Amino acid sequence: xxxxxxxxxxxxxxxxxxVSAIRFYERRGLLPEPERVGGQRRxxxxxxxxxxxxxxxxxxxxxxxxxGVLLASTDEGxxxxxxxxxxxxxxxxxxxxxxxxxxxxxxxxxxxxxxxxNTLDTCDxxxxxx
Amino acid sequence: xxxxxxxxxxxxxxxxxxVSAIRFYERRGLLPEPERVGGQRRxxxxxxxxxxxxxxxxxxxxxxxxxGVLLASTDEGxxxxxxxxxxxxxxxxxxxxxxxxxxxxxxxxxxxxxxxxNTLDTCDxxxxxx
DNA sequence: GTTGACCCTGAACCGGGGTTCAGGTCAAGG
DNA sequence: CCTTGACCTGAACCCCGGTTCAGGGTCAAC
Numbered sequence: 001x002x003x004x005x006x007x008x009x010x011x012x013x014x015x016x017x018x019v020s021a022i023r024f025y026e027r028r029g030l031l032p033e034p035e036r037v038g039g040q041r042r043x044x045x046x047x048x049x050x051x052x053x054x055x056x057x058x059x060x061x062x063x064x065x066x067x068g069v070l071l072a073s074t075d076e077g078x079x080x081x082x083x084x085x086x087x088x089x090x091x092x093x094x095x096x097x098x099x100x101x102x103x104x105x106x107x108x109x110x111x112x113x114x115x116x117x118n119t120l121d122t123c124d125x126x127x128x129x130x
Numbered sequence: 131x132x133x134x135x136x137x138x139x140x141x142x143x144x145x146x147x148x149v150s151a152i153r154f155y156e157r158r159g160l161l162p163e164p165e166r167v168g169g170q171r172r173x174x175x176x177x178x179x180x181x182x183x184x185x186x187x188x189x190x191x192x193x194x195x196x197x198g199v200l201l202a203s204t205d206e207g208x209x210x211x212x213x214x215x216x217x218x219x220x221x222x223x224x225x226x227x228x229x230x231x232x233x234x235x236x237x238x239x240x241x242x243x244x245x246x247x248n249t250l251d252t253c254d255x256x257x258x259x260x
Numbered sequence: 261g262t263t264g265a266c267c268c269t270g271a272a273c274c275g276g277g278g279t280t281c282a283g284g285t286c287a288a289g290g
Numbered sequence: 291c292c293t294t295g296a297c298c299t300g301a302a303c304c305c306c307g308g309t310t311c312a313g314g315g316t317c318a319a320c
Contacts, residue, residue, distance in 0.1 A: 009266065019267090020309055028307095038316060040267050059228060060235035064307070073242070088243035095236045098189060099229060105190035106225045112203070113218035139296065149297090150279055158277095168286060170297055194277070 005035070005042040015051035022051070030054060030068050050074075061098050066091070135165070135172040145181035152181070160184060160198050191228050196221070 012019045025031045031050060034041045050071060057067045066087060073084040142149045155161045161180060164171045180201060187197045196217060203214040 007266075018309075021307085023268095024308055038267090040316075056231050056234055058307095059231040061232070062235070084242055088239045092236065092239050092243065095232055095239060099232045099236065101186050101189040102191070102225050102229045102232065104186055105192070106222065106229065109218045109222050109225060112214055113222065137296075148279075151277085153299095154278055168297090170286080188277095 003044050005037075005044065006047075008041045008043070011043045011047055011051070014048045015055075017051050017055070025051075025054065025064075028064055028068065030064060030071055060095060062091070133174050135167075135174065136177075138171045138173070141173045141177055141181070144178045145185075147181050147185070155181075155184065155194075158194055158198065160194060160201055190225060192221070 006014070008019050008022055011017075012022055015022075022031065026033065031047060034043050034047070036042060053071065054064075054067050057070055058064070062070070069083050069087045073081065136144070138149050138152055141147075142152055145152075152161065156163065161177060164173050164177070166172060183201065184194075184197050187200055188194070192200070199213050199217045203211065
């Protein structure tokens with residue numbers, strides 16, 4: 001609980017994110033307003049973790065607003081459970097579709113990389129998966 | 131081979147894409163310039179299929195330029211094999227990463243939707259997967 | 261006590277991926 | 291004939307997710 005305080009630059013490099021992105025997420029409400037010393041933001045490791053969550057969720061096709069709902073559910077006394085449930089219900093099929101599409105592409109890329117003679121037109125990966 | 135000709139609107143509705151997007155893809159070089167009758171574009175079913183490819187690839191995290199490389203490889207006499215191989219080599223790990231992220235999110239969404247009491251902070255799905 | 265690295269703010273800018281709009285053409289049906 | 295609907299073009303506009311810039315403060319070390 002010694003909760004070492006981190007500058008925005010330290011957080012940025014630990015989370016592999018730009019400083020400007022951290023300020024941007026703060027404006028968007030994805031990150032709470034941090035403590036300050038001498039006007040400068042101070043964070044704990046929790047923020048680094050939150051940035052990790054943001055990155056994973058973005059990659060999985062979540063918009064920043066959706067990530068906001070996700071993160072809101074981690075805030076204590078969250079009255080956000082309903083929103084979260086709704087989000088989960090809405091996104092689950094989307095994520096499933098995403099995974100399927102990605103696997104389709106993966107399959108085709110693998111083919112393409114081992115055998116240059118395949119063309120998409122003769123390959124029914126796409127037509128089979130719509 | 132009767133190759134029925136389709137108007138842009140028919141193609142759009144079959145591929146579930148906006149008319150404006152089709153014109154946009156054409157400008158971007160993702161679709162070849164179609165035949166015209168009386169100034170109006172005429173397509174065959176091949177274009178509908180191509181639009182399907184574009185949609186799948188986009189969903190799998192490909193930029194339109196990357197999709198362009200992909201599609202170029204289907205054009206006859208394609209000198210594009212090298213580009214395609216390079217693209218495949220570059221994108222395969224990215225697609226794999228995408229699938230992993232998406233599965234992480236899927237797992238967490240499933241948890242969230244069956245049990246509202248989970249919070250991200252106590253959930254190690256994220257910390258385990260970075 | 262000044263130098264240099266880091267931090268602050270608000271506002272402007274950017275690229276990607278399209279959509280919308282104004283103004284005009286064409287073709288079929290009533 | 292004339293209206294209605296689908297199509298045409300180029301240019302402008304939009305949202306998203308940030309980045310960059312100008313102009314200024316802070317802090318630690320030397």
